[in-house]
Amino acid sequence: MGNTKSSALSKDILEDLKLNTKYTEEELSVWYQTFLKECPNGKITMPQFQQIYSGFFPDADPKEYAQHVFRSFDTNCDGTLDFKEYIIALHLTSSGKISQKLEWAFSLYDVDGNGTINKQEILEIVKALFKMINEEEQKSMPEDENTPEKRADKIWDYFGKKENDKLSEGEFIQGTLENKEILRMIQLEPKKVKEKLQRK
Numbered sequence: 001m002g003n004t005k006s007s008a009l010s011k012d013i014l015e016d017l018k019l020n021t022k023y024t025e026e027e028l029s030v031w032y033q034t035f036l037k038e039c040p041n042g043k044i045t046m047p048q049f050q051q052i053y054s055g056f057f058p059d060a061d062p063k064e065y066a067q068h069v070f071r072s073f074d075t076n077c078d079g080t081l082d083f084k085e086y087i088i089a090l091h092l093t094s095s096g097k098i099s100q101k102l103e104w105a106f107s108l109y110d111v112d113g114n115g116t117i118n119k120q121e122i123l124e125i126v127k128a129l130f131k132m133i134n135e136e137e138q139k140s141m142p143e144d145e146n147t148p149e150k151r152a153d154k155i156w157d158y159f160g161k162k163e164n165d166k167l168s169e170g171e172f173i174q175g176t177l178e179n180k181e182i183l184r185m186i187q188l189e190p191k192k193v194k195e196k197l198q199r200k
Contacts, residue, residue, distance in 0.1 A: 008032075013084050021091035028087065035083050043080035046070050057132050065128035069093075072108040102173045105186055109172070116166035123152040151185055158182045 009032045017028055036042065044052075046067060053066035073081055073089040081089065092104045107113075111121040127148040130138070138146055145151040159167060159175045159182070167175075176182045 009083070017084065017087050021087060022095055023087065023091065031087065032083055035086065043082055044086060045080055049081065059134055061131045065125075065132055068108055068111070068125060068128055071111075072104060098177070099173070102176055103169070105176070106169045106172045109186070110169075116168055117172060118166050119152060119156045119161070119163060122155055123148060126152045126155070145185065155182060155185050158185075 009029060014025060014028060017023065018025060023031075035044075038044075039048065049070045050063045050066045053062045053069070056062065069089070070081065073085050075085055092100055096104070106117065109117045109121055109125050111124055130148045130151075145154050158179055159171065161167060176186065
């Protein structure tokens with residue numbers, strides 16, 4: 001009896017994930033089996049998550065960015081991701097609604113978790129993001145955003161904020177929805193990650 005429970009997804013979690021993601025019961029069941037093979041205790045730790053991310057970026061250093069992504073999805077702050085947190089992370093980063101993605105983006109950029117974003121936090125995430133971009137991609141960027149500092153300045157300017165101001169979640173979401181440039185510059189998932197996540 002104990003074995004079947006550990007190898008099958010609970011009905012409550014299954015129903016919740018079917019309601020809140022685009023995945024089918026079959027997909028979720030298959031992913032759960034794979035998840036248990038890789039994480040027999042049912043939890044992914046930060047180093048494991050960083051390792052998964054590193055597989056997507058053999059020519060870059062995604063560890064810092066992966067750490068922020070992990071933090072933003074560790075909703076109960078226990079230092080691990082369970083299957084539900086992991087699937088919601090996959091869903092939001094690959095196919096969630098724009099409003100859901102922006103709520104998640106806000107939590108990603110709100111590094112200290114105090115409910116607002118300052119310019120330093122934007123710079124911290126942009127720096128982590130730049131570590132995942134190869135030199136070729138960096139060279140093709142516009143001159144005024146080809147370094148983390150320039151890009152953070154540009155994002156902050158688009159929001160019309162002074163150096164020491166703070167952004168609320170509402171301002172962040174509204175500003176990003178109203179300005180496609182901000183949306184492009186805070187892009188959280190490079191294309192190849194999206195493609196790999198969707199194929200999984």
